[in-house]
Each structure stands twice: as C-alpha cells, then as structure tokens.
Amino acid sequence: MSFTRRQILGGLVGLGVVGLGAGGARYWLGRSLDAKTHDYELIAAPLDLELVAGHTTPAWAYGGQAPGVELRSRQGDWLRVRFINKLDEPTTIHWHGIRVPLEMDGVPYVSQLPVLPGEYFDYRFKTDDAGSFWYHPHLSSAHQLGRGLVGPLIVEEREPTGFRHEKVLSLKTWHVDQEGAFTAFSVPREAAREGTRGRLTTINGKPLPTVELPAGQVVRLRILNLDNTVTYRLNLPGAEARIYSLDGHPVEPRNLGKEYWLGPGMRIELAIKVPAEGTELPLRNGPLRLATLKSVASSEAPGDWPAALPANPVPEPDLEKAEVLRFNFEWAATLASATGQPNNYWQINGKAWDINDKTCADRPIAKLKKDGHYIFELRNMAQYLHPIHLHGMAFKVLDSDRKSIIPYFTDTYLLGKNETARIALVADNPGIWMFHCHVIDHMETGLMAAIEVA
Ligand code: C2O
Ligand code: CU
Ligand code: CU
Missing domain, CATH: 2.60.40.420 (Cupredoxins -  blue copper proteins)
Incomplete structure (x- = not known):
C-alpha cells in the first residue's frame, strides 16, 4: 500500500x-x-x-x-x-x-x-x-x-428527534503553564505511565465556563473528550440526566448514575432535564468542577424525555460464527532513546508501532476477511487505562471481566486496569485500519497497530 x-x-x-x-x-x-x-x-x-x-x-x-x-x-x-x-x-x-x-x-x-x-x-x-x-x-x-x-x-439524524435544544461541550486540558506558555506535550516518564497531562481544563476553550440552559426543557448535551490524555470522570450531582448515546451510537436511554468515565476520544450524549430558572448545577470531573450549568428563563412549554435515538446502520456481528482474535496490550520498557529511536513503552501482542517507520502498516497485526465476523478479546496487561480505538468500522462491546456491560456499538472502548473485554464486528470496510490507544502518548510510544480487511 x-x-x-x-x-x-x-x-x-x-x-x-x-x-x-x-x-x-x-x-x-x-x-x-x-x-x-x-x-x-x-x-x-x-x-x-x-x-x-x-x-x-x-x-x-x-x-x-x-x-x-x-x-x-x-x-x-x-x-x-x-x-x-x-x-x-x-x-x-x-x-x-x-x-x-x-x-x-x-x-x-x-x-x-x-x-x-x-x-x-x-x-x-x-x-x-x-x-x-x-x-x-x-x-x-x-x-x-x-x-x-x-x-x-x-x-x-435524518428525521427530527425529540430534542429541541442541544449544546456541544468539547473537553480539553491544555498543556500550558500559569503564563499560557506551552509545556511539554509528552514527557517520557509520563508516556510510560498514564500519559502526559495538561494543567488547564477547558470546555470549548474556556476554563470553568457557565453554560446557560433553558429552564424546564430537556437539553441534549453532547460531551466530547478531545484531550490527549485525561479520562474525565463525569458526574452531574443533583441533575436529572440520562444517557442517550455513547461514542456516536445510540443506546437505550438510562440514568447517568454516579459517574461515567469518558476516556480520550470518547463521547457521551446526555439528556438533562433543566431545573427551575436560576438553578446552578456543577458538571464535574470526579470532585473537580468543569462547568456550571445555569438554568435561564424559557417561554416554551416544559419538555419531556425524548424517545430513544434511532440506531445507526451498523451490521450486527454473528457471535456464533465469529472467529476469535486476541490482543494483549502490554507495558514493555524498551528505552531506545540512546539510539535516537522513539521510546517504546507499549506493545500489542509483542509488537510496538514505530511512528517514524512509514512501513509499519505493511505489516498488519491481523488480517480480516471482508465481511467476516470477528470477536476481539482485548486484554490490558497493565494498570493504566487504554481507550482502545479502531478506524473504519464500529464494533460492539460484548462483555468485560471487570464491569457489567449492556452491549453497545462504539469506536473507542476504555479498557480499564487489568481488564479483559470482548468486542465484536463485521469486517465490512476493506482497507488498512489503525487500531490504537487514544492516549496520544501511548499511541506514539508503541500502542498502535494496523488491521487489514481484504
Ligand atoms: Cu481519533 Cu486514530 O484516531
Ligand atoms: Cu493507552
Ligand atoms: Cu479514529
């Protein structure tokens, strides 16, 4: 290629x-x-x-x-x-x-x-x-x-949904110091751990914004994690909020619950029932406030929870006939900096991707048959989070040995500490597709591979 x-x-x-x-x-x-x-x-x-x-x-x-x-x-x-x-x-x-x-x-x-x-x-x-x-x-x-x-x-959506209001909230934690100067985007010691974090958390480019929402209405909040490193532990104490979609694919609406971990590259769509005018609710990352949601006057009749969003046309994998492939995400300390090579701290099935080698994609880690059905077993051999992302195709998350999963389609799955999860897909898109961790520091120090569909 x-x-x-x-x-x-x-x-x-x-x-x-x-x-x-x-x-x-x-x-x-x-x-x-x-x-x-x-x-x-x-x-x-x-x-x-x-x-x-x-x-x-x-x-x-x-x-x-x-x-x-x-x-x-x-x-x-x-x-x-x-x-x-x-x-x-x-x-x-x-x-x-x-x-x-x-x-x-x-x-x-x-x-x-x-x-x-x-x-x-x-x-x-x-x-x-x-x-x-x-x-x-x-x-x-x-x-x-x-x-x-x-x-x-x-x-x-092609047809109107029940949502009349929405807000897009893009999360990013900038690598800047107190004077706004950039700090290192990647520090080797951090790349070998959770990834290099920024210091200044923003929503749509603003630290701690106040987001105004119409009182009494149901608002679709599209929350996108566009950060290199941070997994935001999203919570909205005091709010009536339901999950409608995960990473671009609708789910059966359910309560947000205590906390949702949104890894780098991941998205969540919530519906929030906005309380009476003048109420302020915090949107938080764990205990830290990210934004204040403030309800403002609305002349519209109060809204109710919309119906579930229509499913996207993703082919359903047949688990009976699916072939199982295993992928181990490993920590591998091969500090090669003395030779001028990039540091490789991470590998998939014993192989590290080299971002400076243009031919890596010629050696795919797996070859899938076009329209074949596959189950991938993803195994995190380390204690750090890996938001595992696949290009070209959506996959269905089936189950995990660490948490209960309601199967859903996504493009990025946050693989937790020492977790094993199974995902499934129909390989319907021919090409060479990147398969990588979306902690940018991890992907640039080995945790990336190519998957061929032909
Ligand atoms: Cu968000 Cu390989 O990408
Ligand atoms: Cu990772
Ligand atoms: Cu992608």
Whole structure:
C-alpha cells in the first residue's frame, strides 16, 4: 500500500470546484434541509489564544478556533471539506468514529500523503451514522492535537428527534503553564505511565465556563473528550440526566448514575432535564468542577424525555460464527532513546508501532476477511487505562471481566486496569485500519497497530 505524491495531486485535478460557502453549510436544528451536501473550507493555522487571562498561548486552530470550528452534516448526506494547511508542517485530518473509505481516513502513508504546508486536500464522504464525532490530525499527534487541532463533528439524524435544544461541550486540558506558555506535550516518564497531562481544563476553550440552559426543557448535551490524555470522570450531582448515546451510537436511554468515565476520544450524549430558572448545577470531573450549568428563563412549554435515538446502520456481528482474535496490550520498557529511536513503552501482542517507520502498516497485526465476523478479546496487561480505538468500522462491546456491560456499538472502548473485554464486528470496510490507544502518548510510544480487511 503505497502511492506517489503525483497520484494524490493528480486525483485532485478532476474534482472541480465544490462551491464552498464562507462559514460552511447552513444548518437548522431539527429541520430537514434539502441540501445533500455540507461543504466547508477548513483552514489549519496558528492562532494566539487567551486561555490564561492576560496571556497569549500560541495555539494552532481549525477555522480560527481551538477546539476547531464545529462541522455539521446530516445522516445520509455528504460532507465535503476542502482542508487547507497554513501551518509550517505537514498534517492530515482523521474523522474519528466516522466510517469512511480508506482514502478519506487521514492516516499518512496509508490513506494519503501528508498535506504539506500551503497545500490542500479535499475530504469527501457520506455520513451514514448520526451522532457526535470529531476530527484531528493523524501525525505528530502529541503536539498537533496538543496545540489545539481537535474539533467536533456532529451528524444530525435524518428525521427530527425529540430534542429541541442541544449544546456541544468539547473537553480539553491544555498543556500550558500559569503564563499560557506551552509545556511539554509528552514527557517520557509520563508516556510510560498514564500519559502526559495538561494543567488547564477547558470546555470549548474556556476554563470553568457557565453554560446557560433553558429552564424546564430537556437539553441534549453532547460531551466530547478531545484531550490527549485525561479520562474525565463525569458526574452531574443533583441533575436529572440520562444517557442517550455513547461514542456516536445510540443506546437505550438510562440514568447517568454516579459517574461515567469518558476516556480520550470518547463521547457521551446526555439528556438533562433543566431545573427551575436560576438553578446552578456543577458538571464535574470526579470532585473537580468543569462547568456550571445555569438554568435561564424559557417561554416554551416544559419538555419531556425524548424517545430513544434511532440506531445507526451498523451490521450486527454473528457471535456464533465469529472467529476469535486476541490482543494483549502490554507495558514493555524498551528505552531506545540512546539510539535516537522513539521510546517504546507499549506493545500489542509483542509488537510496538514505530511512528517514524512509514512501513509499519505493511505489516498488519491481523488480517480480516471482508465481511467476516470477528470477536476481539482485548486484554490490558497493565494498570493504566487504554481507550482502545479502531478506524473504519464500529464494533460492539460484548462483555468485560471487570464491569457489567449492556452491549453497545462504539469506536473507542476504555479498557480499564487489568481488564479483559470482548468486542465484536463485521469486517465490512476493506482497507488498512489503525487500531490504537487514544492516549496520544501511548499511541506514539508503541500502542498502535494496523488491521487489514481484504
Ligand atoms: Cu481519533 Cu486514530 O484516531
Ligand atoms: Cu479514529
Ligand atoms: Cu493507552
């Protein structure tokens, strides 16, 4: 699987102009538009942010925002993004959780060549699943994501749902000091443990924001973890909240309960019944406040819990005939820094991914038959959390030896300390798909592999 720069650029010529609007597609919550495409021009460029009052942070932004501008599509429609790289280094965009053809997956040297400074690349794909997704580069991830290249991608349901109100909350904990200067995105000692944490927790780029919600209404909260490292232990004490969707796939609505662990790359959609005007509720990470949800006057008639969201068209794996594959996620201290090689602290089935070796994807860790049914047994041999993510296909979480699971479809499963979990999928998307931990420090120090479907 390799191609030349010429082939890639040649591929762009025939594309023509896609009629881009200034800010992107028009969109109206809960109404169907006739538009069958949602077109954006998306620029990645440096941007000074004021994350710490009175100081600037030299961030990198998508569409003049970090986290990046919110992209919207509708289930069954096409999303077309002309991506322009105005950074001084190569990058790509990966569409996390969206089931795209390989050429649109944004993995350098596997899906496409890196988009060089000053170049553009047209991403075009159909959005078949409705839900909360996100986008980010897939190279130099620790610092590109760390500097702010992360953004939400929302795919609306084809038919209106019972939700009339929603908020998108993108979580990120920035690696900055008290003066807003960036600190190291990756420290070897931390990479070998839970990953390097930032210090400044933000929602939509703001520390401790107050989010206003209409009193008496039911609001859909789309909470996205766009952070490199942190697993947020989400809780909403005092709130009436129900889970409607996990990682872009609907679930049978159920109470949020005490706490939900949202690992890097994961998303959760909650419905919250907003209390009487003037009430303030904390959204927290464990005991720490992330935001204040404040109810404000609403003239609308009170809302009630909407029906469950419609399932996405993900093929159902047949567990009877599925082949079982085992994946061990191991800690492996092979400190190779003396030789100038990257440090490999992690491996899957005894193999570490080398982010500097462009040929790793030529040696897939597993080969799946197209349309074959598979069960993966995921085993965490260490005490640190690994949000395990697969590109190209959604998978169904079946069970775990550590917690009770109501089976559900997802693209990222948070594998806990020494946990073994089983997931299943139908390998319906041909290609070479990255399979990795979404703690960026882990993925860049070995915890990544390629899975071939052919
Ligand atoms: Cu969120 Cu390999 O990606
Ligand atoms: Cu992904
Ligand atoms: Cu990990």
